[in-house]
Amino acid sequence: MAVGDLSMPTMHDIAGIRIGITESYIRYKNRRDLVVFEICEGAQVAAVFTKNAFCAAPVQLARHHLAVAAPRYLVINTGNANAGTGLQGMETAAETCQALANLTTAAAQPVSANQVLPFSTGVIGEQLPVDRLIAGLPHAIADLKVNGWNEAASGIMTTDTLPKGASEIIEVEGQRYTITGISKGAGMIRPNMATMLAFVATDAPIAKPLVEQLLKAVVEQSFNRITIDGDTSTNDACVLVATGKAGGTLIESAQDSRYEALFTALQRVFTRLAQLIVRDGEGATKFISVRVEQGLNSQECCDIAYSVAHSPLIKTAFFASDPNWGRILAAVGKAGVPELDVSKIQVWLDDVQICRDGGAAPDYREEQGARVMQQEEITIRIALGRGSASDTVWTCDLSYDYVKINADYRS
Amino acid sequence: MAVGDLSMPTMHDIAGIRIGITESYIRYKNRRDLVVFEICEGAQVAAVFTKNAFCAAPVQLARHHLAVAAPRYLVINTGNANAGTGLQGMETAAETCQALANLTTAAAQPVSANQVLPFSTGVIGEQLPVDRLIAGLPHAIADLKVNGWNEAASGIMTTDTLPKGASEIIEVEGQRYTITGISKGAGMIRPNMATMLAFVATDAPIAKPLVEQLLKAVVEQSFNRITIDGDTSTNDACVLVATGKAGGTLIESAQDSRYEALFTALQRVFTRLAQLIVRDGEGATKFISVRVEQGLNSQECCDIAYSVAHSPLIKTAFFASDPNWGRILAAVGKAGVPELDVSKIQVWLDDVQICRDGGAAPDYREEQGARVMQQEEITIRIALGRGSASDTVWTCDLSYDYVKINADYRS
Numbered sequence: 001m002a003v004g005d006l007s008m009p010t011m012h013d014i015a016g017i018r019i020g021i022t023e024s025y026i027r028y029k030n031r032r033d034l035v036v037f038e039i040c041e042g043a044q045v046a047a048v049f050t051k052n053a054f055c056a057a058p059v060q061l062a063r064h065h066l067a068v069a070a071p072r073y074l075v076i077n078t079g080n081a082n083a084g085t086g087l088q089g090m091e092t093a094a095e096t097c098q099a100l101a102n103l104t105t106a107a108a109q110p111v112s113a114n115q116v117l118p119f120s121t122g123v124i125g126e127q128l129p130v131d132r133l134i135a136g137l138p139h140a141i142a143d144l145k146v147n148g149w150n151e152a153a154s155g156i157m158t159t160d161t162l163p164k165g166a167s168e169i170i171e172v173e174g175q176r177y178t179i180t181g182i183s184k185g186a187g188m189i190r191p192n193m194a195t196m197l198a199f200v201a202t203d204a205p206i207a208k209p210l211v212e213q214l215l216k217a218v219v220e221q222s223f224n225r226i227t228i229d230g231d232t233s234t235n236d237a238c239v240l241v242a243t244g245k246a247g248g249t250l251i252e253s254a255q256d257s258r259y260e261a262l263f264t265a266l267q268r269v270f271t272r273l274a275q276l277i278v279r280d281g282e283g284a285t286k287f288i289s290v291r292v293e294q295g296l297n298s299q300e301c302c303d304i305a306y307s308v309a310h311s312p313l314i315k316t317a318f319f320a321s322d323p324n325w326g327r328i329l330a331a332v333g334k335a336g337v338p339e340l341d342v343s344k345i346q347v348w349l350d351d352v353q354i355c356r357d358g359g360a361a362p363d364y365r366e367e368q369g370a371r372v373m374q375q376e377e378i379t380i381r382i383a384l385g386r387g388s389a390s391d392t393v394w395t396c397d398l399s400y401d402y403v404k405i406n407a408d409y410r411s
Numbered sequence: 412m413a414v415g416d417l418s419m420p421t422m423h424d425i426a427g428i429r430i431g432i433t434e435s436y437i438r439y440k441n442r443r444d445l446v447v448f449e450i451c452e453g454a455q456v457a458a459v460f461t462k463n464a465f466c467a468a469p470v471q472l473a474r475h476h477l478a479v480a481a482p483r484y485l486v487i488n489t490g491n492a493n494a495g496t497g498l499q500g501m502e503t504a505a506e507t508c509q510a511l512a513n514l515t516t517a518a519a520q521p522v523s524a525n526q527v528l529p530f531s532t533g534v535i536g537e538q539l540p541v542d543r544l545i546a547g548l549p550h551a552i553a554d555l556k557v558n559g560w561n562e563a564a565s566g567i568m569t570t571d572t573l574p575k576g577a578s579e580i581i582e583v584e585g586q587r588y589t590i591t592g593i594s595k596g597a598g599m600i601r602p603n604m605a606t607m608l609a610f611v612a613t614d615a616p617i618a619k620p621l622v623e624q625l626l627k628a629v630v631e632q633s634f635n636r637i638t639i640d641g642d643t644s645t646n647d648a649c650v651l652v653a654t655g656k657a658g659g660t661l662i663e664s665a666q667d668s669r670y671e672a673l674f675t676a677l678q679r680v681f682t683r684l685a686q687l688i689v690r691d692g693e694g695a696t697k698f699i700s701v702r703v704e705q706g707l708n709s710q711e712c713c714d715i716a717y718s719v720a721h722s723p724l725i726k727t728a729f730f731a732s733d734p735n736w737g738r739i740l741a742a743v744g745k746a747g748v749p750e751l752d753v754s755k756i757q758v759w760l761d762d763v764q765i766c767r768d769g770g771a772a773p774d775y776r777e778e779q780g781a782r783v784m785q786q787e788e789i790t791i792r793i794a795l796g797r798g799s800a801s802d803t804v805w806t807c808d809l810s811y812d813y814v815k816i817n818a819d820y821r822s
Contacts, residue, residue, distance in 0.1 A: 051745075052741060052744040052745045053743070053744040053745075053746075053748070053751045053753055054740045054741055054743060054744030054745075054753050054769070055744070081737070083737060083740070083741070084736070084737050084740045084766070084769070084770055084771065085770055085771070086754075086768065086769055086770025086771070087770075088770070089770070123737065124735075124737025124738065124740065124741060125735075125736055125737030125740065125766075125771055126737075126771075127771075187724065188724055188738075188741065229722075229723040229724060230721070230722075230723070231722050231723065231724050231738075231741060231742065231745065232741070232744075232745035233741065234737075234740070234741050234744060310641070311640075311641075311642050312640040312641070312642065312723070312809075312813070312817070313598065313599055313640060313642050313817055316813070316814050316817035316818045317817065317818070319814065319818050320817075320818030320819065322818070324535075324536075325495070325536050326492070326494060326495050326534065326535025326536030326537075326645075327535065327599075327642075329465045329494070329495045329535065329536065329645070330463060330465055330494070330495075330535060330599065330642060330643070330644065330645050331642065332464070332465060333463040333464035333465030333466070333643075333645060334462075334463045334464075334465075334642065334643035335464075337464070340464045342464055342465050343497075355495070355536075357497065358465070358495070358497055359495055359496055359497025359498070359499070359500070360495065360496070360497070360536055360537075360538075398723075398814060399814065400811050400814050400815070402723070402727075402814075403727050403730065403809060403810065403811050403813075403814060404811070406723070406724055406727035406728065406731075407727045407728070407730050407731030407733070408731065
């Protein structure tokens with residue numbers, strides 16, 4: 001059901017990152033459900049997390065660990081979100097980190113439990129079978145290798161139908177930097193300051209405050225601009241690691257001459273990873289960009305874009321390839337934007353203007369809309385005629401299969 | 412697919428109200444799609460309308476007419492919403508009112524065009540075939556009769572599967588008052604200060620300011636507490652008429668000794684009419700009450716209740732009879748209520764506590780939840796443990812048929 005080309009690109013290794021995957025029987029058999037990232041000493045790590053008040057135990061613990069120590073390991077399990085699990089959930093998350101730290105005592109550089117960030121995804125409200133997870137850790141450690149990105153992309157999937165990855169090499173002032181990342185998620189997607197799960201690393205040498213700043217900036221325009229069903233998960237997390245292994249002087253600020261190229265490349269990788277989640281949205285048959293232009297500010301453009309992107313009526317109309325533009329107007333109108341002059345509103349489906357000055361475009365013919373609606377990828381463009389701000393949100397349609405997948409998920 | 416008993420009650424006549432219905436071929440043949448209410452002179456009329464910025468032409472005109480004259484006729488067509496129709500839509504709405512006024516010139520009490528309130532429901536974004544509507548008006552006028560409520564309930568339907576009505580007679584201080592009303596709507600339902608369409612009349616003698624006050628109060632706790640898909644229509648309107656034909660002294664304020672009984676009866680009628688819309692929600696198989704208690708104020712209770720009631724994940728889980736309480740916690744957490752202490756949250760499905768202090772209730776067993784989920788009518792009760800306010804929102808589940816109905820609606 002995925003929309004467009006979701007095939008994995010060549011996933012370039014990132015010097016300083018090793019990845020191990022194993023089967024730990026969290027929920028299903030024959031499923032490599034446990035992924036460990038090993039991060040080299042000296043790497044800079046930033047992360048953003050869900051704003052859901054019911055954030056999961058691993059999210060709470062990862063946020064705490066990140067504040068007090070330099071992360072050296074990420075542990076990610078699928079099959080169980082360890083969310084809504086109360087104090088016991090916090091304990092199992094802590095035990096997981098401690099167990100991984102214990103495995104490093106014999107190593108050259110033993111780490112402490114607070115240098116491990118835990119991540120969980122899967123069913124909410126059931127206790128994590130932590131013994132099985134811990135039993136799997138030695139196998140994951142034994143499996144550590146630099147070329148584990150493809151397997152990791154598969155290892156973190158839940159209802160995803162395909163693994164999701166993006167990778168590119170850029171050259172800036174004679175220096176090659178590599179960026180590689182993976183993401184997962186297909187339902188309960190309306191990230192707020194974060195995503196479902198995404199892990200991106202680069203070998204570029206970037207100072208820690210700038211890693212944090214870069215992550216926030218690129219997430220805001222990528223994972224924070226997608227929605228499948230408007231449901232913000234309890235476990236959203238997005239991590240950016242800069243290992244510095246490419247060498248060269250440290251990039252410390254946006255004034256660095258290498259910054260712009262790096263920012264742009266990160267933006268491409270994050271946007272691809274975010275859009276892959278929508279393209280693989282539960283039951284998705286269409287990839288829809290909702291672009292709102294001529295607003296007073298970005299916020300009102302987003303409010304209207306989300307109002308359109310969340311409307312079940314619009315999403316089902318797109319599933320049916322029905323250019324039902326009245327539903328688009330209704331969603332624009334209900335967004336709650338103050339003093340919106342509807343007589344200034346224009347709406348296009350790709351290149352076809354369907355609404356002019358708040359009413360039907362006089363020269364619009366239904367066949368034109370029907371032609372666009374046959375496409376797998378469609379842009380709804382809405383011009384408000386009151387300013388110069390614009391913003392874009394990406395979503396998918398609402399099909400029988402969305403209902404089927406979510407009616408069946410736990411059975 | 413409707414949930415529960417939606418059968419029409421005995422619809423008592425309201426002295427001072429006559430209703431005529433006819434077939435005017437707005438969209439379909441063999442469909443009585445035009446309804447006219449005649450209201451006696453001296454009746455007090457109040458109305459509330461959609462807050463959607465893209466409100467339809469008839470909504471704009473009805474709001475204006477109501478402000479400048481005492482309404483004597485309501486004209487309601489189904490099949491076309493006359494929304495997103497620009498200036499031409501305003502003209503056709505005005506022509507409709509004028510045409511009806513013209514038909515009264517020979518009568519004892521001719522009315523002016525601004526004493527007619529127009530209402531339209533149906534497809535958005537197509538011009539109203541006003542000539543056909545106007546051609547139907549003489550037939551509707553010829554059909555005027557006091558016992559037309561049942562036919563009117565059918566006449567205003569769109570995707571409704573059944574007509575919706577409520578009626579009761581109360582006795583207050585030896586005086587009998589009758590209240591009768593009809594409503595319609597099954598999709599694009601998340602009214603904001605109004606409903607899809609509802610028309611309620613009573614023969615009680617109530618002063619105009621009090622009719623307005625009563626309407627606002629009862630709508631707030633009835634039509635403003637239902638949601639099917641979170642989409643606020645462009646055409647929502649709700650009218651309350653007090654003809655005064657029951658006789659007796661005018662009820663002018665909430666201090667009148669008859670007020671409480673009248674208010675309570677109106678509340679019952681409005682709540683029934685609102686709930687009927689949810690029970691007949693597009694594709695609905697379950698009627699779900701979301702009650703939020705122990706909040707700081709009604710607003711945060713509503714915010715959380717709507718976050719739950721709008722979650723496609725929860726709605727599909729209910730369709731599947733899956734007591735997936737993790738999805739309920741996630742929806743509570745994403746509602747954006749500030750400083751929510753999740754460790755104080757309790758959740759029940761009817762009498763079964765599924766969540767205690769923010770985690771799984773220790774003695775909860777899946778069979779208990781599964782038993783409740785088999786029911787057609789279910790209450791989700793959420794206690795926030797931070798105050799004494801409470802509020803309730805009614806909704807339905809999200810089924811294959813919702814997608815089917817809305818994917819097929821225009822075809």
